[in-house]
Amino acid sequence: MNTVEERVSHLHAGSLVDMHFDLPLNLFWNRTRRNIIATDFLPEFEAGDIGLLGVAIYVEDKYLPDQALRVALDQVALLHIEVETTPQLMLCRSFTDIQRAQAEGRIGFILTMEGAEPFGDDPYLVQIFHQLGLRMISLTHARTNAAAAGGIFAPAGSPSDGLTIFGRELVAECDRLGILLDLAHINPAGFEEICALTKRPVIVSHTNVRRFYDVERNISDDQIKMIGARGGVIGINAILVSANKEEATLDRYIDHIEHVANLIGIDGVGIGFDFCEFLWCQMPAAEREELEAKLTRPHFLADLTNHSHARNVTRKLIERGFKDEEIAKFLRGNWLRILRQTL
Numbered sequence: 001m002n003t004v005e006e007r008v009s010h011l012h013a014g015s016l017v018d019m020h021f022d023l024p025l026n027l028f029w030n031r032t033r034r035n036i037i038a039t040d041f042l043p044e045f046e047a048g049d050i051g052l053l054g055v056a057i058y059v060e061d062k063y064l065p066d067q068a069l070r071v072a073l074d075q076v077a078l079l080h081i082e083v084e085t086t087p088q089l090m091l092c093r094s095f096t097d098i099q100r101a102q103a104e105g106r107i108g109f110i111l112t113m114e115g116a117e118p119f120g121d122d123p124y125l126v127q128i129f130h131q132l133g134l135r136m137i138s139l140t141h142a143r144t145n146a147a148a149a150g151g152i153f154a155p156a157g158s159p160s161d162g163l164t165i166f167g168r169e170l171v172a173e174c175d176r177l178g179i180l181l182d183l184a185h186i187n188p189a190g191f192e193e194i195c196a197l198t199k200r201p202v203i204v205s206h207t208n209v210r211r212f213y214d215v216e217r218n219i220s221d222d223q224i225k226m227i228g229a230r231g232g233v234i235g236i237n238a239i240l241v242s243a244n245k246e247e248a249t250l251d252r253y254i255d256h257i258e259h260v261a262n263l264i265g266i267d268g269v270g271i272g273f274d275f276c277e278f279l280w281c282q283m284p285a286a287e288r289e290e291l292e293a294k295l296t297r298p299h300f301l302a303d304l305t306n307h308s309h310a311r312n313v314t315r316k317l318i319e320r321g322f323k324d325e326e327i328a329k330f331l332r333g334n335w336l337r338i339l340r341q342t343l
């Protein structure tokens with residue numbers, strides 16, 4: 001019988017997939033520095049055996065609407081520069097690229113976008129971003145834009161509107177180009193409308209379940225079942241585990257995984273850590289308070305704060321009785337299945 005640590009190492013040998021990380025925003029905030037990923041992040045990625053990461057373009061409110069496109073392009077440019085100058089990294093545009101990165105022992109990035117603001121209301125720009133490597137889009141963050149409305153951080157009260165005409169054009173364009181539609185953050189009406197519009201698997205890159213943190217930014221049991229019925233995957237977020245600090249624990253993180261697995265099976269759940277304490281720490285106090293007042297105050301888990309802690313999740317899943325084949329699906333298999341189908 002293998003020890004727990006041997007099982008963890010064996011499970012991590014195939015490397016992990018996390019579909020949401022706000023890396024481009026960090027590059028943008030530190031745009032005069034170089035080799036940021038190699039210096040600040042690579043040791044953590046390697047300690048956690050991370051093989052593939054969804055890295056999200058995100059434009060802060062203060063740049064909207066006029067500077068959104070410029071800021072987004074700057075984030076993409078900085079990411080490209082970092083990848084080109086760091087041999088351990090690779091930007092993946094196809095499933096073949098993902099396999100190549102894995103075979104070469106490099107960490108692959110999938111370029112994603114959190115909020116469609118960079119397009120303004122011009123659907124033609126989607127194909128330009130696709131050429132730059134964009135492979136996944138969530139139409140909104142927790143705000144309304146030209147495409148749709150975001151879910152708010154409260155149990156009720158999000159806008160009741162679904163997608164605009166432009167939002168529906170974006171969905172069609174994503175389907176045509178093979179860009180994965182991410183239902184993270186969108187309001188309930190938009191969620192349902194995208195499910196009806198696209199025939200592809202639908203996913204939520206990073207969220208928690210309303211059962212344990214009841215805000216419209218998270219997903220309800222009905223929404224979880226809609227994703228399950230479409231063969232999609234839900235990435236479990238490590239920062240909205242509980243509204244209460246005392247209950248924001250690694251065990252409660254596992255409860256979110258278990259809840260989704262109980263409703264739609266282990267095939268429907270993956271990683272969407274959304275680690276962002278390093279961003280929070282860089283914000284001036286006044287700006288941080290403003291953001292926390294608008295959204296929520298996240299409770300970061302001490303033993304799941306960055307990618308170097310990934311083994312803690314695997315160890316805890318073993319402790320909680322998950323089988324190795326189930327854990328492997330959660331750590332990478334389910335996301336790889338979706339990416340193979342879509343890219």
Ligand SMILES: [Zn+2]
Pocket residue numbers: 114184185206274
């Ligand atoms: Zn988010």
